[in-house]
Amino acid sequence: MRAVGIILAGGNNNRMKELTHKRAVAAMPIAGSYRSIDFALSNMTNSHIQKVAVLTQYNARSLNEHLNSSKWWNFGRKQGGLYVFTPTITNDNGYWYRGTADAIYQNMDFLKKSHEPYVVIASGDAVYKIDYGKVLQYHIDKKADVTVVCKEMDPSDDVSRFGTIRMDDDMRITEFEEKPMVTKSNMISTGIYVIRRRLLIDLIEHAAEEERFDFVNDVLIRYKNLKKIYGYKIDHYWSNIATVDAYYKTNMDFLKPEVRNYFFKQDPEIYSKVSDLPPAKYNPGASVKNSLVGSGSIINGTVENSVIFKQVFVGNNCVIKNSIILNDVYLGDNTYIENCIVESRDTIRANTRHVGTNGIKVVVEKNERYAL
Incomplete structure (x- = not known):
C-alpha cells in the first residue's frame, strides 16, 4: 500500500481513573485476550501497510513489552517494519511530547526518510475494523488534502468527549469542534486521518514554528477553511475506550454474539501477542x-x-x-x-x-x- 502508518499511543488520560496509573490507554486489555492497540495494528497489516510507527510516552513499559516482537502483526519483514518511538532528549529538543502534533514533529525523520506518498494516522485507544486502503482510495478520488474517518453516533451517546463535525452534501467538512460543551452534531471524528506525506510535513513544521502542538486544534480545525478536508463515513462497529464507562461497555459488547462473530470469525483477523498458557x-x-x-x-x-x-x-x-x-x-x-x-x-x-x-x-x- 502507498502509505505509512502512525499510531498515536502516548497520551495520559485521567478519565480512566486508577486503570491508567500503571499502563497506557493503548495497552488496556480487551475481550479477554487482546490489547487496545492490537486493533489499530491489525488494521494496518490487514490493509497492507508495511511500515508503522507507534508513538508512546505515558506509562509506556507495559505497552513496549507488548510490542517487543513485531512478528505477531506480521511486521517482521526486510522492508518496512514496526517502529516504537518514545521522546528523546537531543541537542535541539529537551521536551516530552507536548501534544499529538509535537509527537509527530519530534519524529519527523521517520516521515522524511519514508518514500510512501501518503500517511495514515490512527489512535491506539479504539476498537474497530477498517480497510485503510478504501479510505485512501476515497481520499484520492476526492482530491482531498485531509480525509477524516467519521461515524454518526446514537443520539443517546455522549459525544462531548469527541471532536464533532458537520459536512456538506459533498462530504466536505464545514464545521469541526473538539470536545464541545454543547454539541450541534452526532457525527464524530474517530481519530483516523489520511493525508499526503509532504503536506503533513509542511503543516507539522509550520505548527512547530508557531509553538502549536495539537494536531486536531492546530492543524485540522485551523485549516478547515483553507484545505480540502473531507469526511469518510463508517457505519460498522467502532468504540473508543478512553473512559471507565466506555471501557466497561466495550468489553461487555463482546458478550454479544454478533460482536464476537464480527471480530473473531469474519475476515480480516485481529492479531495479538500470544502467551504460552494452558486453556482455562x-x-x-x-x-x-x-x-x-x-x-x-x-x-x-x-x-x-x-x-x-x-x-x-x-x-x-x-x-x-x-x-x-x-x-x-x-x-x-x-x-x-x-x-x-x-x-x-x-x-x-x-x-x-x-x-x-x-x-x-x-x-x-x-x-x-x-x-x-
Missing part, C-alpha cells in the same frame, strides 16, 4: 454463563455476564456478575463481585464483597504479590 480450567462445581474466560484461568465459582482475562483464579463459592477481571487476579473463597472492574495482579481476600452501586466500581487492592 473449570473445576467441578463451576458455573459459567455468557462470559469470556482467558487462557490460564482456573474457575471454581460462579461467573455470569463477565469478562475474565488471563491467569485469573476464582475461588470456591465466588460469585462474579457483570464484571471485568483483568489479568493475573486471585479471588479468594466466598468473594462477591458485581458491576466492577478489578485491576490486574490484585489479590482479593476471602469473604470480600465489592458491588458497583452508582456506576462501575474500579477495585484496586494495595497488595503486591511480587518481590522486586
Whole structure:
C-alpha cells in the first residue's frame, strides 16, 4: 500500500481513573485476550501497510513489552517494519511530547526518510475494523488534502468527549469542534486521518514554528477553511475506550454474539501477542454463563455476564456478575463481585464483597504479590 502508518499511543488520560496509573490507554486489555492497540495494528497489516510507527510516552513499559516482537502483526519483514518511538532528549529538543502534533514533529525523520506518498494516522485507544486502503482510495478520488474517518453516533451517546463535525452534501467538512460543551452534531471524528506525506510535513513544521502542538486544534480545525478536508463515513462497529464507562461497555459488547462473530470469525483477523498458557480450567462445581474466560484461568465459582482475562483464579463459592477481571487476579473463597472492574495482579481476600452501586466500581487492592 502507498502509505505509512502512525499510531498515536502516548497520551495520559485521567478519565480512566486508577486503570491508567500503571499502563497506557493503548495497552488496556480487551475481550479477554487482546490489547487496545492490537486493533489499530491489525488494521494496518490487514490493509497492507508495511511500515508503522507507534508513538508512546505515558506509562509506556507495559505497552513496549507488548510490542517487543513485531512478528505477531506480521511486521517482521526486510522492508518496512514496526517502529516504537518514545521522546528523546537531543541537542535541539529537551521536551516530552507536548501534544499529538509535537509527537509527530519530534519524529519527523521517520516521515522524511519514508518514500510512501501518503500517511495514515490512527489512535491506539479504539476498537474497530477498517480497510485503510478504501479510505485512501476515497481520499484520492476526492482530491482531498485531509480525509477524516467519521461515524454518526446514537443520539443517546455522549459525544462531548469527541471532536464533532458537520459536512456538506459533498462530504466536505464545514464545521469541526473538539470536545464541545454543547454539541450541534452526532457525527464524530474517530481519530483516523489520511493525508499526503509532504503536506503533513509542511503543516507539522509550520505548527512547530508557531509553538502549536495539537494536531486536531492546530492543524485540522485551523485549516478547515483553507484545505480540502473531507469526511469518510463508517457505519460498522467502532468504540473508543478512553473512559471507565466506555471501557466497561466495550468489553461487555463482546458478550454479544454478533460482536464476537464480527471480530473473531469474519475476515480480516485481529492479531495479538500470544502467551504460552494452558486453556482455562473449570473445576467441578463451576458455573459459567455468557462470559469470556482467558487462557490460564482456573474457575471454581460462579461467573455470569463477565469478562475474565488471563491467569485469573476464582475461588470456591465466588460469585462474579457483570464484571471485568483483568489479568493475573486471585479471588479468594466466598468473594462477591458485581458491576466492577478489578485491576490486574490484585489479590482479593476471602469473604470480600465489592458491588458497583452508582456506576462501575474500579477495585484496586494495595497488595503486591511480587518481590522486586
